[in-house]
Amino acid sequence: MITVNDLRVHPLDQVHRLIEPGPVILVSTEWQGTPNVMTNGFNMMVRHAPPLIACTIGPWDHSYTALVETGECVISIPTADMAATVVDIGNCSGADVDKFGKFGLTAVAGEAVRAPLIAECWANIECRVADTRLADSHSLFLLEAVRAWTDPSQEAPRLFHHRGDGTFTLDGPVVDLKAHMTKWQYLV
Ligand SMILES: Cc1cc2nc3c(=O)[nH]c(=O)nc-3n(C[C@H](O)[C@H](O)[C@H](O)COP(=O)(O)O)c2cc1C
Numbered sequence: 001m002i003t004v005n006d007l008r009v010h011p012l013d014q015v016h017r018l019i020e021p022g023p024v025i026l027v028s029t030e031w032q033g034t035p036n037v038m039t040n041g042f043n044m045m046v047r048h049a050p051p052l053i054a055c056t057i058g059p060w061d062h063s064y065t066a067l068v069e070t071g072e073c074v075i076s077i078p079t080a081d082m083a084a085t086v087v088d089i090g091n092c093s094g095a096d097v098d099k100f101g102k103f104g105l106t107a108v109a110g111e112a113v114r115a116p117l118i119a120e121c122w123a124n125i126e127c128r129v130a131d132t133r134l135a136d137s138h139s140l141f142l143l144e145a146v147r148a149w150t151d152p153s154q155e156a157p158r159l160f161h162h163r164g165d166g167t168f169t170l171d172g173p174v175v176d177l178k179a180h181m182t183k184w185q186y187l188v
Pocket of ligand 1 (some may be wrong): 039058087091093
């Protein structure tokens with residue numbers, strides 16, 4: 001019989017490495033006329049429709065204040081070829097540097113929010129903050145997607161995922177299990 005003695009203890013401060021969240025994303029804001037962007041690894045879909053997304057954005061981030069003050073942002077989804085730039089974006093602050101200029105990002109005006117879309121990214125989701133009740137205690141924002149865009153020139157985007165230790169997993173082969181989705185036919 002297997003007992004926990006046959007298993008390896010995993011440190012609690014590294015549990016985040018076991019549960020891989022969504023792809024690494026960029027969150028852009030515009031506050032006091034200045035656009036900014038941060039890297040975000042702790043995110044997940046919460047609801048299909050209207051689409052709701054949860055993002056952890058800490059008060060140490062310049063973006064936190066921008067999000068609280070404006071109630072708006074854009075979630076941009078970069079592809080694997082942008083990975084090193086995206087990590088660099090997450091290692092400096094908009095409080096000190098113009099990240100759009102420094103990283104050569106092309107800001108595109110959206111339709112619903114003032115925060116810019118990023119042309120280099122495969123997808124862009126315009127969001128409004130829907131719930132900040134857990135922002136103080138857990139840095140958790142619920143964001144409602146109000147417009148979403150994809151780049152038609154990127155047919156098969158390869159996203160990348162944060163493993164929590166400075167290494168990243170790139171999207172691999174796609175497995176089609178639609179035939180098994182008997183209860184959830186409306187999703188396929
Ligand atoms: C791969 C990666 C993932 C990150 N994920 C998060 C995250 O989920 N939440 C967060 O608050 N900061 C996260 N960060 C840190 C922010 O991106 C970083 O603090 C950034 O400098 C904030 O920029 P700002 O001060 O311009 O808002 C991450 C950084 C990296 C490199």
